[in-house]
Amino acid sequence: MGAKNQIKICLQGKLKAFMIKTNLEYITDTNSNFEYLKIRPAGASYASDIARPLKHPLCLNQFNFSEINSFLLDLTTTCNAKCKFCYSSPYGRVSKFNNTDLLAIDEILHELAKHSLLKRIQIGCDFEPLISKDFHIIGKMFQQKFVDAPLIIVTNGVNLDKINIKDYAKAGGSKFILYVSMHAKNSDIYKSLVKGADFDLIINSVKKIRTDFPEITIQFDCVLTHQNSSDLTAYIQWAFCDLGVDLIEFRKVVIPDSNPALQKEIGLPYHVFLNLYESLKQNNLYEVGELNNSIVPESFWVKNRINIRTKLLREKIWQLKKNEEKFSNKFLEAEKKNSELQNSTCWRITKPIRFVGEKIKKLRNISNVHK
Ligand code: SF4
Numbered sequence: 001m002g003a004k005n006q007i008k009i010c011l012q013g014k015l016k017a018f019m020i021k022t023n024l025e026y027i028t029d030t031n032s033n034f035e036y037l038k039i040r041p042a043g044a045s046y047a048s049d050i051a052r053p054l055k056h057p058l059c060l061n062q063f064n065f066s067e068i069n070s071f072l073l074d075l076t077t078t079c080n081a082k083c084k085f086c087y088s089s090p091y092g093r094v095s096k097f098n099n100t101d102l103l104a105i106d107e108i109l110h111e112l113a114k115h116s117l118l119k120r121i122q123i124g125c126d127f128e129p130l131i132s133k134d135f136h137i138i139g140k141m142f143q144q145k146f147v148d149a150p151l152i153i154v155t156n157g158v159n160l161d162k163i164n165i166k167d168y169a170k171a172g173g174s175k176f177i178l179y180v181s182m183h184a185k186n187s188d189i190y191k192s193l194v195k196g197a198d199f200d201l202i203i204n205s206v207k208k209i210r211t212d213f214p215e216i217t218i219q220f221d222c223v224l225t226h227q228n229s230s231d232l233t234a235y236i237q238w239a240f241c242d243l244g245v246d247l248i249e250f251r252k253v254v255i256p257d258s259n260p261a262l263q264k265e266i267g268l269p270y271h272v273f274l275n276l277y278e279s280l281k282q283n284n285l286y287e288v289g290e291l292n293n294s295i296v297p298e299s300f301w302v303k304n305r306i307n308i309r310t311k312l313l314r315e316k317i318w319q320l321k322k323n324e325e326k327f328s329n330k331f332l333e334a335e336k337k338n339s340e341l342q343n344s345t346c347w348r349i350t351k352p353i354r355f356v357g358e359k360i361k362k363l364r365n366i367s368n369v370h371k
Pocket residue numbers: 079080081082083085086087088089090126127128156181
């Protein structure tokens with residue numbers, strides 16, 4: 001075999017070795033213009049989108065990173081709660097990414113941070129991200145690559161007491177949103193809608209996160225059903241005033257026609273939903289967004305007008321935190337330089353000379369005083 005052929009085979013072998021299939025798949029928007037990119041563990045046959053296997057390295061020409069403005073990363077393909085109205089039927093397994101998956105995620109984040117004009121980075125949506133064993137590793141990746149990124153974590157809140165969001169919060173700064181599903185103020189109503197979740201534990205975790213991360217936005221997601229819609233004003237007051245939530249999104253429950261028993265149990269007639277929306281709009285205490293009925297489920301958001309001041313204060317705290325970090329980094333750097341200098345050979349050799357110099361300085365000072 002000629003040398004040229006040998007080199008060719010060798011190169012092909014190397015290329016093959018580098019093109020390792022991951023356990024991830026990717027979905028782009030239908031026009032394939034890459035404005036939207038979604039990465040998730042393979043095997044969740046939920047989405048109607050066409051998912052393609054992801055290889056590592058990405059052969060980065062697979063994506064045009066400069067066009068991506070919305071990135072969604074699912075860390076699992078399953079969920080640890082059981083909501084009565086769940087329409088995304090969680091599948092399968094708690095994903096533990098292999099090394100190649102993590103390398104590929106790291107590489108995508110690296111490219112996104114460098115090249116894209118991201119308007120939204122979302123972690124979790126149809127599946128629960130906080131049960132991923134790699135939640136903290138991936139958080140570190142975000143923290144190393146992003147500053148003030150529009151980052152949002154969507155969770156049912158069940159595992160909020162077991163994880164630390166600090167790396168994500170750092171990467172997102174004042175743009176970070178923690179989006180927690182909380183469907184009632186009353187624990188019995190909540191428990192009747194969501195199985196496998198500890199209401200008090202979630203509420204205490206939200207309170208703790210509010211104290212630990214004053215700069216972030218906490219958003220509640222509330223699916224409106226027959227049970228939880230009777231006293232919305234009390235729910236809103238509780239969320240804003242007692243828990244320090246910034247924003248609430250209300251969505252009308254969607255129940256398939258094939259389940260008339262559930263429709264009867266928790267369904268909410270459309271006119272009741274509309275009446276609730278209209279009455280909240282009349283309330284001067286709140287700012288209420290437009291009704292979004294272009295998608296199912298219909299939704300609208302509510303903000304606390306008074307909270308605007310709190311939000312400004314939080315942003316100030318965030319700035320102070322950032323400045324404090326900058327100064328302590330500078331201080332550490334100066335300390336490091338100083339200790340490097342003191343350990344250097346030159347510093348050690350000149351030590352006796354400096355010692356004598358100091359003595360002479362002192363003697364001079366004493367004699368100046370006596371003159
Ligand atoms: S938290 Fe979401 S995914 Fe999990 S069961 Fe509830 S609705 Fe379904």
